[in-house]
Amino acid sequence: MFNWVSFLTYAVVTAVTPxxxxxxxxxxxxxxxLRGAIPFNLGIWAGFSAVMLICTAFCSMVSSLxxxxxxxxxxxxxxxxxxxxxxxxxxxxxxxEDHSRDGFLSGLLLQFINPKIYIYCIMSMEAxxxxxxxxxxxxxxxxxxxxxxxxxxxxxxxxxxxxxxKRLFSKHAKLMNTIMALLLVYCAVSLFFA
Numbered sequence: 001m002f003n004w005v006s007f008l009t010y011a012v013v014t015a016v017t018p019x020x021x022x023x024x025x026x027x028x029x030x031x032x033x034l035r036g037a038i039p040f041n042l043g044i045w046a047g048f049s050a051v052m053l054i055c056t057a058f059c060s061m062v063s064s065l066x067x068x069x070x071x072x073x074x075x076x077x078x079x080x081x082x083x084x085x086x087x088x089x090x091x092x093x094x095x096x097e098d099h100s101r102d103g104f105l106s107g108l109l110l111q112f113i114n115p116k117i118y119i120y121c122i123m124s125m126e127a128x129x130x131x132x133x134x135x136x137x138x139x140x141x142x143x144x145x146x147x148x149x150x151x152x153x154x155x156x157x158x159x160x161x162x163x164x165x166k167r168l169f170s171k172h173a174k175l176m177n178t179i180m181a182l183l184l185v186y187c188a189v190s191l192f193f194a
Contacts, residue, residue, distance in 0.1 A: 006190040007128040010081075011120075011147060013183045015154040017084075019116040021048075021107075025155040028102045029162030037159040043107025045152040051111045052144040055121035060140060063130045074127055074192065080119065081188035089181035121147060 016022070021044050028037035111117060124147055125140075133139040 029159030047111030
């Protein structure tokens with residue numbers, strides 16, 4: 001049976017934690033406001049959707065051609081989640097800004113060089129989705145779009161809260177990092193009990 005709780009926990013924790021999309025969205029939101037940050041966020045959504053579809057197709061082909069890859073992918077994925085948990089737990093109390101370009105095209109192109117979203121999709125597909133939906137192309141398309149939408153929602157949140165969100169993380173960074181790290185450990189362990 002598909003484990004929605006574990007899947008959505010992984011997707012949300014991965015989407016909400018700082019990465020290139022979220023940091024740049026927060027920076028744009030604090031500098032330009034939500035309305036001014038919308039073009040960049042729409043570019044993120046468009047590029048994110050394209051990358052999710054490409055990764056989903058790749059994972060689906062690899063999983064059906066090489067079924068023995070599942071256990072090694074789960075081990076690597078769990079190890080990576082534990083590494084992210086450790087890095088999140090021990091990260092500093094500040095969030096650094098990147099004042100790079102901030103239009104639609106910049107948001108779109110950022111997705112093709114953003115390793116976080118590739119790992120996000122590959123782990124979601126290999127660990128949670130493909131064991132239940134491999135070969136069901138409408139479902140795989142739906143999950144790819146769901147992952148892109150979850151990512152987009154959180155980039156909008158980071159833009160909307162801009163400097164407020166930054167202050168919140170800075171003020172309560174250790175607590176927030178500990179909660180995120182524990183959720184990532186939960187996701188890593190749950191991979192083996194699906």
